[in-house]
Amino acid sequence: MTDQQALFEYVLRLGDDALLLGHRLSEWCSHGPWLEEDLALTNVALDYIGRARRLYSYAAEVENRGRTEDDLAYLRSEREYRNLLIHELPRGNFAESITRQFLVDAYNIEFFGELSQSADPTLSFIASKSVKECQYHLRRSRHWVLMLGDGTEESHSKMQRALDDIWGYTQELFTPDELDLRMAGISIGVDVSSLQPAWHRLVEQTLEQAALVKPSDDWPIIGGRAGIHTEHLGYLLAELQYIQRSYPGLNW
Amino acid sequence: MSLYEVFIRSRRGLDHKHCGSLHAETPELALEYARDVYTRRNEGVSIWVVKSSDIVASQEEDAESFYDPMDDKPYRHATFYTIPEEVKNL
Numbered sequence: 563m564t565d566q567q568a569l570f571e572y573v574l575r576l577g578d579d580a581l582l583l584g585h586r587l588s589e590w591c592s593h594g595p596w597l598e599e600d601l602a603l604t605n606v607a608l609d610y611i612g613r614a615r616r617l618y619s620y621a622a623e624v625e626n627r628g629r630t631e632d633d634l635a636y637l638r639s640e641r642e643y644r645n646l647l648i649h650e651l652p653r654g655n656f657a658e659s660i661t662r663q664f665l666v667d668a669y670n671i672e673f674f675g676e677l678s679q680s681a682d683p684t685l686s687f688i689a690s691k692s693v694k695e696c697q698y699h700l701r702r703s704r705h706w707v708l709m710l711g712d713g714t715e716e717s718h719s720k721m722q723r724a725l726d727d728i729w730g731y732t733q734e735l736f737t738p739d740e741l742d743l744r745m746a747g748i749s750i751g752v753d754v755s756s757l758q759p760a761w762h763r764l765v766e767q768t769l770e771q772a773a774l775v776k777p778s779d780d781w782p783i784i785g786g787r788a789g790i791h792t793e794h795l796g797y798l799l800a801e802l803q804y805i806q807r808s809y810p811g812l813n814w
Numbered sequence: 815m816s817l818y819e820v821f822i823r824s825r826r827g828l829d830h831k832h833c834g835s836l837h838a839e840t841p842e843l844a845l846e847y848a849r850d851v852y853t854r855r856n857e858g859v860s861i862w863v864v865k866s867s868d869i870v871a872s873q874e875e876d877a878e879s880f881y882d883p884m885d886d887k888p889y890r891h892a893t894f895y896t897i898p899e900e901v902k903n904l
Contacts, residue, residue: 596815598836598847605850702846709839 572745576789577617578645584610585802589653596797609695616688640795647786648731650795655741657720662728664703667762670696670755681749704768711772726777778789818844820852823860830862
């Protein structure tokens with residue numbers, strides 16, 4: 563793999579992360595528990611879609627084969643998607659969406675903080691924009707975890723169940739593959755294993771404050787970066803890509 | 815959920831202006847919702863949220879006693895007074 567191909571793959575996978583979680587959040591549009599939260603969730607969704615667009619555009623530019631951001635989003639199949647699995651999990655109920663969001667926000671704040679130091683100026687620029695968004699996302703999701711975890715008996719049990727279900731997907735966040743290591747080695751990418759202590763501190767402190775029990779680590783689920791996905795991604799892409807697959811090249 | 819009134823300052827140096835209301839579970843959430851609902855297009859540099867129930871407001875039936883007595887007191891307006899010719903630059 564040339565350096566150019568490696569950079570393309572690296573930017574592409576970060577785009578996949580952003581697009582899929584943005585899509586999952588957008589599924590709340592008009593289904594939020596109330597109007598204000600509906601708007602807040604879709605605002606976050608738009609931040610993610612915006613980030614995906616920036617990353618895909620840059621990936622297309624690096625690849626330099628005439629593909630566009632839309633080609634990358636709409637014309638790749640599930641095995642070609644290289645996102646971390648936690649981003650593709652179904653939106654679930656509100657507790658599940660919030661729990662996933664908190665775990666991802668806590669990761670993103672560290673990840674994009676590091677990536678903003680990237681030797682690649684475009685990645686560094688995208689990352690420093692993202693950090694500001696992440697700070698707000700984290701403020702929101704952490705707040706909700708505290709309120710619902712330490713809320714009523716029902717909200718607590720839903721949050722604990724969500725945490726138990728999602729926790730197994732968090733280890734993948736800190737498991738670098740060959741490409742991660744290569745990009746970290748040339749100071750373009752992030753050594754994700756180094757992010758884990760800070761993430762753990764924040765997550766453990768928040769869970770404790772929210773009266774939630776941290777699940778055990780003996781159930782890691784890994785595969786997204788290699789294109790091995792959960793059963794949920796196919797359904798997501800079927801919806802996301804339907805128009806472009808049915809009417810190729812269709813424009814607004 | 816409680817109702818909150820939202821006040822936004824659009825630029826430095828200007829006053830906060832009332833721009834609407836929203837429902838939220840806690841004051842912190844009300845502030846975040848205000849940000850998401852009312853400043854999505856760069857409308858503000860500062861937000862206040864106030865519980866609507868904490869606002870003491872005059873009532874319709876107060877109008878007679880509050881405002882009517884002012885109608886017949888023109889001397890409370892500066893225009894009531896004629897300015898002597900000698901006074902310049904007032």
